[in-house]
Amino acid sequence: MKNKVREYRLKKGMTQQQLADAVHVSTRTIISLEQGKYNPSIMLAYRLAVEFGTTIEDLYCLEENKKEEDKRYENKK
């Protein structure tokens, strides 16, 4: 899923290790999140959003991702 985790992390001047420590996960998880390979739980997404001072909707581009998912669903029909 497309997200802005890397963008926000760099804006805040944090390393992946610092972010991982702040939200209580491993750096591998942060790498995977930034690459969009792993979708976090609601609580982890919330922790990240709080850490960056934003909302889950903004951090995870939920509006945009929803449209893309709907489009894929329509194409499958």
Add this chain to the structure above:
Amino acid sequence: MKTKNKRNLINIILSIILLIASSYVYIAKGYEIKYLISIILAFGLVAINIFLATKNVGFKNISFENADERDLYIAMKSAQSTLKFINDICLVFVFSFLILYGVTNNFIFMVMGLTLFALIVIMFITLLITQSYYEKNY
């Protein structure tokens, strides 16, 4: 030294029973090397169980102590893939043994094939039971 839960205590008792049984068979069957190996393995099991009981951890807690949610997800996905892989391998061997039985008429192939088939059935039943448990509880 103090054990901290019932489960660990039961594990220790069961492994000690296994050790005693292995020792009995070793003495009764005439000091064969294979029974000596089973005694050594049973002794190792007792030692591990005592160690785990004093630390108050089980095997599953050791690996998941420092795991985050992605580690648990990866563990779940790899367990699923492993189960599928073992199931497929067993099926291939079941059919191979049945064909070999048809060709050679050697009963040992039938026994091996049926044993593997029983394993597949047990895995399937276990899967159904665990799925129904998690459906109800999660």
